[in-house]
Amino acid sequence: MSDVAALLNPHHAGASHDPHRHSDAHDEAALRVQLAGTYRVFAMLGWSELIYNHITVRVPGPQRHFLINPFGLHYTEVRASNLVKIDLDGNVIGNTAYRANPAGFVVHAALHRALPDAHCVMHTHTTAGLAVACSQAGLENSNFYSAQLHGMVAYHDFEGITIHDDEGPRLVANLGDRRLMILRNHGLLSMGSTIAQAFARLWTLNRACEIQLATAAFGAPRMISDDIAARCTRDSLQFDPRHGAGQDVLDALLRQVERIDPSYKE
Template identity: 55%
Template sequence: MASFDNNPLARSQQNFNKPARFSEEEWQARIKLAGTYRVFAYLGWDESIYNHISLRVPGTNHFLINPFGLHYSEVTASNLVKVDIDGNIIGESDWPINPAGFTFHGEIHAKVADGHCVMHVHTTPTLAVCCLEEGISYSNFYSAQLYGKVAWHDFEGITLRSDEGARILASAGDKPVLMLKNHGPVVIGATLAQAFSLMWLVNRACEVQLASMSMGKVIRIPEPILQGCVADSLNFDPRYGAGEDALAAMIRVVERQDPSFKY
């Protein structure tokens, strides 16, 4: 394994020019994805060296995913690993990928037409709600925007077996959010920003649900209001970037702290 310099100042002084081996489109995708990994670390959505965000390289059937062994705060544009639909590494990489990381990601990328970005986390609130028989309670501002957008998949253990990928895909159906019971959420986006916006909604919905239910009975929101919230949500409206502005703002936050993800 190659050594990795964890000194943010030293890394921030390096040259961020595009390496010749990457096209301009791939390099920009790498920078944006690496920035998003840093945003996840900033928000506390990281899980040691585990969990994943995978993103299609524009115009190809190749995908970028985090190097297995690095914390999200160590991910950079150049050390992201490029893989094919079966998880085979394309080109050179100093790092492997987590086998569990692409079991269902690959299936989604292969079969969902607009499944260009897939995210999976184990944050405490989302995992806790995945363990509830009731699941998501459509009783707060955030969950209201997810009404009719969430599917569920029964727990089968650690996602190492390729045959589970097909079952996960079947469980997801046409829904962009899949709650893996006893495990954690998966979101599917046409873009990195849309997937981020969905994950933001899921995480905040679960945070508020746990807080409100700990105090007593929640106020249920009538179905017509829920349907209106989904229709009005900027997170699904391409006219407003479907989350592009929100993700860009968060990447600016982490860039001010440490711009080395652009290397």
């Protein structure tokens, strides 16, 4: 029986009779499937970075445990059963043939530790996102997508490869109450209370960066006023939990992944 199958089966050997534990196990199994599928979505969108970068999500239950991709596998190889469970220090929980990359978890750990609503954290090095992160201006308020992110994007200056724990408090301080961040000279970060919300935020930021990069070929962009951008952000409902917070979008992409290769659910 696979780990996921065991989680889904409340009568497997060694199971507790605690109904809350059964519920948590069932929720974790469902979360594993959605997270593995999201890794495949990233690969489909061209957001993977060889075997590097992460999407992390908190596991239900009283323990502060998280799921992360097994280090050494490409995003197209991630499955529900091979996701690695770790604690806030990057230590592997339970038995697994795979390992995590603790150095790559430093940024994620700082956010998960400090922010109760950051259940899911995503980090990318897309060409457009990294290009904007390397620009002096950062994200410009010049297109349909950036206009939906008014006051939502924070910045953190480059301090080198993110392997030092002491950078975490500075990153959290720079983030403040925002849930999107441009790591200068490095890439993009997104946080959400769900995988779908983090994805919707990240997709919008990355799309804004793509349009900004394309617009640069024509010279100076036509800027959008702050008041119009603020109204666009208020009118945009895609991040709002009352309107699904991106779940419909993520579900549509997961259906595409399902048609390409359903093995992510294994």
